Amino acid sequence: MKIALIGYGKMGHAIEEIAVKRGHTIELAVSIENVEDNTVENIRKADVAIEFTGPESAFENVNKCLEAKVPVVCGSTGWLDRYQEAVWNCNEQNGALLYASNFSIGVNIFFEVNKRLAQLMASQKEYDVTIEEIHHTQKRDAPSGTAITLAEQILEVNPLKKQWINQPGNNKGDLLVISKREDPAPGTHIIRYQSDIDDIEIKHTAHNRYGFALGAVLAAEFIYGRRGIFNMGDVLGL
Template identity: 50%
Template structure:
C-alpha cells in the first residue's frame, strides 16, 4: 500500500517508521497542505494526516476531493468537522477521524462510557474531573481526547457540560490541562463522592501506540466509502 503522510512533525516521523515496519511504501511526506499536482502524482492509496489545527481542514478536503481515503488525527479544528462530513458524503469519499488512535485509549473510551452509564443509574452525586497532561508543543487545550471523554459522560446524562474553570457547578465536568516536557499523553478520569472515589487512567509511554493505530486504520479504510472512527476499525 502507498501511504501519503501529511504533517511531518514528531508524529509524522513516527508514522513513517511504523509504516515501513508494516511493509508499506511512503508515497509522500509533506509538512503542509499538498498541492493538487503533488497529491495526484504521489499515486497514494491512502493519506494519514497529523498536522496543525489551522491546516487540517484543507488537508483533509483536498484528499477527499481527489478520491484519496484519508485518516486524520489532528485535533483542535472540529468547528469545521460537519463541513468535512458533508463533503465526504457528497463526493462518496472515505474519511476516518479519531481524537486518539491508540488501541488502548479506544478501549479506555469504552470503559469510561460504561462507567458513567452505570454510575448514572444509581447515583448523581459524583464530582467528575478529567485531567490531561501532554508535551509543551501540543497547541490545543483541552486535548481532543479529553473532550471526547467528557462528551461521552455528557451523552450518558451524568453531567450537562464540561468547563475549564475550577469554579464549576455541580452539573459540570472539570477538565484540567497541563503541559510538561516529553509527555506523550496521560488522561485521568476521576469520579468522586462522599462514599467512594473511582479513578481510571491511560498513560502513553511513546507516540508509537498512536502511530500504530493510525496505520492500522489506514489499512482498514481501503476500499471503503463513508465516514468512520476507530470504533468501526476495532469492532467495538
C-alpha cells in the same frame, strides 16, 4: 499501499517507520518546509493519505484529500468545530474519512470503559466527576481531543452534567476538564468520580507515540478501498 503523509513532524515520522515496516511506501511527505508539494495532483498519486499537521490546517488538508478522491485518515486535533463540514464534503464526494481523537488501541478500549463507568455512575448523585489530561508543552490545543471525546461520552449519559468547561467554575452542571502541560508527557487521561466516602478513578497513560502511529497505519489499511465515514471503533471492532 502508497501513503501520502500530510504532516511530517513527530507523528509523521513515527507513522513512516511503522508503515515501512508493514510493507507500505511513502509516496509523499509534506511539512511546512515543502508545503508547495501539498497539492491535489501529488496526493492523487497515493492510495491513502494520513493527516497529522495540527488544528489550523487539518480541515483544509482533509478537503484536499477528498478532492483528490484519496481516502483520508486524520489525527490532527483541535479542529472539530469544522468536522461536520468535512463529513458533508466527504459524503458529497463519495469519499472516505476516518478521524480519531486518539488512535491508540489502549485509549479506544479506555473509551469503552469510560462509557460503561459513566452509565453506572449516571444515577449516583453523591459523586462528582472530573477529567484531567496531561500532555507535553508543545501541544497547541487544550483540552486534548481525547479529553473532549471522554467528556462527550460522559455528557451523553450523565443527566447532572450539561457541558464541559476547561477552567474551574461554580456551576455543578459543568464537567471540569483540567489540562496540564509538562515535559515529557506523550499523553495521560484520568477520569475521577469523587464523593465524601470514596473515589473511583480510571487512568490511561501513553508511554510513547508508537501506539498512536500504529493505530493510524491500521486505520489507513482499513480505510483503503472503502467509502464513508469511519472511526477507530470500526477498525478495532469495538
